[in-house]
């Protein structure tokens with residue numbers, strides 16, 4: 071039976087409600103991070119009720135962990151920063167692989183978004199004069215990042231949550247926290263008409279009606295086992311809708327953040343803000359150097375980012391920095407103590423300055439490593455951090471402005487009618503590499519856009535979900551229960567935690583910063599076997615109350631499906647672009663040569679020829695036999711790809 075969350079409006083029982091026509095349409099939002107909360111807010115402000123689902127209490131959504139800041143051109147530092155420059159930096163940062171009209175609108179609306187956050191009460195850091203402060207982040211030359219100390223995500227998330235709570239109190243939003251989204255309910259025409267979800271306390275699976283569904287379920291970095299992300303960032307919801315027919319795009323573009331703190335349980339992040347506030351990355355010049363870093367004199371240190379990229383130095387974009395670290399460590403053998411580690415040094419900055427600007431994360435380093443970053447350089451290495459790829463979403467171009475139409479049902483629509491996606495689980499905005507502090511921006515902005523689009527969509531619906539036959543809901547609910555029972559009924563079999571560890575090991579081993587076709591083939595073979603084994607998962611806990619291992623087992627199955635997508639996309643893309651790097655296809659910038667030099671011009675011509683072949687979105691469709699790939703064009707109508715990225 072379909073579950074009517076707030077009880078039937080006519081006061082009758084659920085059965086009688088099912089036959090009546092709904093007085094009001096409703097939208098389901100899955101995910102309560104910045105993307106989901108913003109979408110919720112927009113839908114409610116447009117007069118529609120929202121059922122909001124989240125695996126965790128929404129205040130624990132991963133957005134809460136974001137540290138360094140959010141980008142918007144306010145030009146408070148007298149650097150003549152401009153929105154045009156923000157657009158160019160974002161497009162180039164992503165190696166031209168994102169559709170440009172949405173980027174244009176994203177950057178144009180960023181300052182207004184910051185002012186809205188400010189009015190909501192976000193405690194942005196300010197200058198002594200009371201002006202919003204801005205710091206430097208990677209891949210840009212201007213100070214463009216607004217921040218709230220080093221806990222920016224938490225301040226933003228709590229501010230939007232507070233707004234949503236007001237609507238919750240007014241009965242417009244119903245929150246389903248600790249519910250696991252399992253699948254979409256589609257009608258006989260393939261239109262999305264609701265969801266199924268599992269209550270993580272009672273383990274009951276229920277179907278919910280909705281006229282549109284907005285998926286805002288965040289990133290997928292847990293497919294790599296250890297990452298900087300939270301444990302809700304499995305990508306399982308995106309995998310589930312992909313397996314139900316939504317196309318997935320640009321899966322191969324995974325961001326490896328250069329300054330992760332390696333950990334045996336998970337990797338933690340030292341924000342790019344460290345480098346924005348003057349942090350320097352270095353290794354000892356001598357391989358195997360055993361001295362205490364504080365005793366190694368300046369002239370015996372190798373500040374490789376500053377040497378290789380003098381124009382940007384330590385604030386080169388993340389893909390460039392991560393590769394440089396791998397080069398210093400794995401190719402030149404200069405890792406600290408011969409290990410996968412380099413120094414991130416803040417010790418030259420005054421303690422008071424560091425505590426004010428970066429207090430939250432310095433505390434984290436002290437807690438997990440046991441050393442004080444104000445006294446000793448930190449030890450860091452690239453860690454899986456973010457997914458530029460995600461569910462394919464469309465947009466409507468505004469021909470007059472060249473940006474995205476303000477409100478349109480095509481914006482952020484997936485390939486399943488009635489399903490929208492926003493935030494990190496979509497593929498828009500960041501192309502082949504995301505610039506730091508652009509994600510809190512895109513999650514918030516895309517949430518607003520998707521919320522508006524879902525409303526525009528349901529306004530034009532000819533049939534409401536009330537008229538979808540009960541059988542569609544009941545059939546899908548039973549299918550999901552069947553998948554659960556297949557796991558809980560098994561007496562012995564594979565261990566979900568071990569499968570996850572093995573998946574992570576494969577992904578970090580072969581689908582990391584540097585990739586090769588040989589390694590990717592090996593990964594695909596391994597993932598094929600893991601996928602089969604995942605169908606044989608058995609649980610120690612087979613109870614029907616608060617059984618976390620059942621939910622986890624389901625997520626592991628779906629993570630392996632996504633891992634295969636990522637790997638297959640990487641295998642097929644024979645080039646280097648942004649975070650995707652295969653040495654065998656590298657077009658090297660001729661050393662010491664710049665525009666005008668014949669060698670550089672020759673390189674530029676090769677780069678342009680390569681773009682003709684590869685400047686395309688990888689678009690993946692699920693089939694029982696595995697992912698199938700096609701390539702779709704990229705809208706480069708704002709900035710033609712005429713110049714290669716060059717951060718030297």
Ligand SMILES: Cc1cc2nc3c(=O)[nH]c(=O)nc-3n(C[C@H](O)[C@H](O)[C@H](O)COP(=O)(O)OP(=O)(O)OC[C@H]3O[C@@H](n4cnc5c(N)ncnc54)[C@H](O)[C@@H]3O)c2cc1C
Nearest residue numbers: 101102103105125132133137138139251288493494509510
């Ligand atoms: C350590 C760290 C620091 C970062 N710092 C910055 C920064 O300074 N600036 C910046 O711009 N970006 C930063 N990022 C990136 C940024 O935080 C994220 O990309 C962004 O917050 C994602 O927001 P979201 O709304 O898409 O998803 P999330 O905030 O991850 O929310 C996802 C939601 O989906 C729900 N969900 C997941 N699975 C299910 C399921 N099965 N069923 C129901 N609900 C589900 C979760 O409960 C959650 O509510 C950082 C990332 C990391 C890892």
